[in-house]
Amino acid sequence: MDLWYTEEHSKDVRFSIKVNKQIYTKESKFQRIDILESEEFGKILTLDGLIMVTEKDEFIYHEMITHIPMAVNLNIKKVLVIGGGDGGCVRELTRYKTIEEIHMVEIDEEVVKACKEFIPKTACKLNDERVKIFYQDGLRFVRTKENEYDLIIVDSTDPFGPGEGLFTKEFYGNCYKALTEDGILVNQHESDYYTDYANSMKRAHKRIQEIFPVCQIYQAHIPTYPSGHWLFGFASKKFNPLRDFKEEEWNKLNLQTKYYNTKLHRGAFALPNYVNEMMVIN
Ligand code: SAM
Numbered sequence: 695m696d697l698w699y700t701e702e703h704s705k706d707v708r709f710s711i712k713v714n715k716q717i718y719t720k721e722s723k724f725q726r727i728d729i730l731e732s733e734e735f736g737k738i739l740t741l742d743g744l745i746m747v748t749e750k751d752e753f754i755y756h757e758m759i760t761h762i763p764m765a766v767n768l769n770i771k772k773v774l775v776i777g778g779g780d781g782g783c784v785r786e787l788t789r790y791k792t793i794e795e796i797h798m799v800e801i802d803e804e805v806v807k808a809c810k811e812f813i814p815k816t817a818c819k820l821n822d823e824r825v826k827i828f829y830q831d832g833l834r835f836v837r838t839k840e841n842e843y844d845l846i847i848v849d850s851t852d853p854f855g856p857g858e859g860l861f862t863k864e865f866y867g868n869c870y871k872a873l874t875e876d877g878i879l880v881n882q883h884e885s886d887y888y889t890d891y892a893n894s895m896k897r898a899h900k901r902i903q904e905i906f907p908v909c910q911i912y913q914a915h916i917p918t919y920p921s922g923h924w925l926f927g928f929a930s931k932k933f934n935p936l937r938d939f940k941e942e943e944w945n946k947l948n949l950q951t952k953y954y955n956t957k958l959h960r961g962a963f964a965l966p967n968y969v970n971e972m973m974v975i976n
Contacts, residue, residue: 699730701743703920704888711735711918718812722804724856729812735918737813739780741805741851745918747780749815755882756782756816757954758914758962759926763845763878764790765944765959766933770844771795774872776832776860778849779805781817788819789949797843799828799835801856833859839872846873848881853894861894863901870905870931878930883911886969887921895925896972902929910935911973912962914953925969936963 700710711732718729730738736749747755760783764770772795775783779800787796798820800806806827809817820827828835832850846869851857859865860881869879879902884895903909906929916924928935941956965973 699732699738699740701740701745704890707888709918709920711738713738718808720804720808722802724802725851727802727804727808729808737815738918739805739809739813742855744852746851747782747809747813747816748918749813751917752780752782752816754914754916754953755919755924756786757951758912759783759847759849759880759882760786761944761949761951761954762912762926762928762935762959762962763847763880765940765956766928766930766935766938767844767876767878768792768940768943768947769876770878772843773797773845773847774799774836774839774843776836776846776848776850777801777857778847780809780813781806781820783847783849784822784825785816785819788822788824790947794824796822796825797828798825799830799832801829801831803829831856831859833862833865833868836865836868836872839868841872841874843872844874844876844878846877846879848879850882852884852891853898861898861901863904866902866905866929873931875931876933878928878933879906880929881927883925883927885919885921885924886972887923891920892972899927899973902927906930908932908934910963911965911969913965913969914962936960 713732739747775798850860853861885891908930
C-alpha cells in the first residue's frame, strides 16, 4: 500500500507527497518533530505536521534568505539566526570567509539533534568554529541585545506555537535595537496566497514597517510551501536592497549557487500587482 504525507494548506486545500518511510518521530517539549523519506523530495523535516525543509528544494529558501542581505552589505561580520535548527541558513552563511561570528538561537535542541543525525545536507556546518548555538526562545534572547549584529535572519516556524512571538511588534523592535547602524533584518514572511498566511504576512509587514525606515518584500518559488509562492521581508536601518546592491563585488566572490544569482536578486523585488496591493497600509 502506498504511503502519503498530507498537510493542510488552507481549509479546502491539501498537499500530499508519496513517502517511502518515516525515519524519525519525537514529541519534544515544544513541538512534534518528524522526518520522512520520499523519492521526489528526499528527506523531509516536518514540525507539528508542517513541512520545514525537504532535501530537494531547501536550497531555494536558504539561498534566498542569506545571499540577498549578504549581497547588499558585504561587510557583515556578525550574524544572528533565530530558529533555523535544520542548519541550512548557517551552511550558506559559512560560505562567506568575511563573516566572523554566527550566533544561532533555536528554541528546540531536539530539532538540531535530529537534523545533525538525519539531514546532514542542511546541518553540515553547525559545527563550524564561527558558529555558537544558544538553546533559548529567540524572543527573550533579542531583548537583551544592543547594537551587536550586522544581520539578523528570522528563520522561524509560522506565527503559532513556539514561533508566535517572533512575529510581534515587540520582537521587531528588539531586533532593531540588537542591530548595528548598518543592520539588516531578513525574515521568512509567509505566503500571500491562502487567506490565513496572507493575513499573517500583512500583519508582520505592517509591524516591521512601523519600526524600520527601509522595509521591502521579495519572493521565491518554493514547491513544498503552501501555494509554492513564498515571501521574505528585507528591513534595514539604511541599506536599500536594490540601490545598495553590490552586484559586481558579489559576483567576484564566485560562490556557486543553485538558485540565487544577481539578476534574480533584482527580479525578486518585483512583486505581482495583487501582492503590492496587499502591502498598502490602510
Ligand atoms: N524554513 C522553515 C519554514 O519557513 O518553514 C523554518 C525552519 S524551522 C528549522 C524553524 C525553527 O524555528 C524550528 O526549528 C523551531 O524550533 C524554531 N523556533 C520556533 N520558535 C522559536 C523561538 N521562539 N525561538 C527560537 N527558535 C524558534
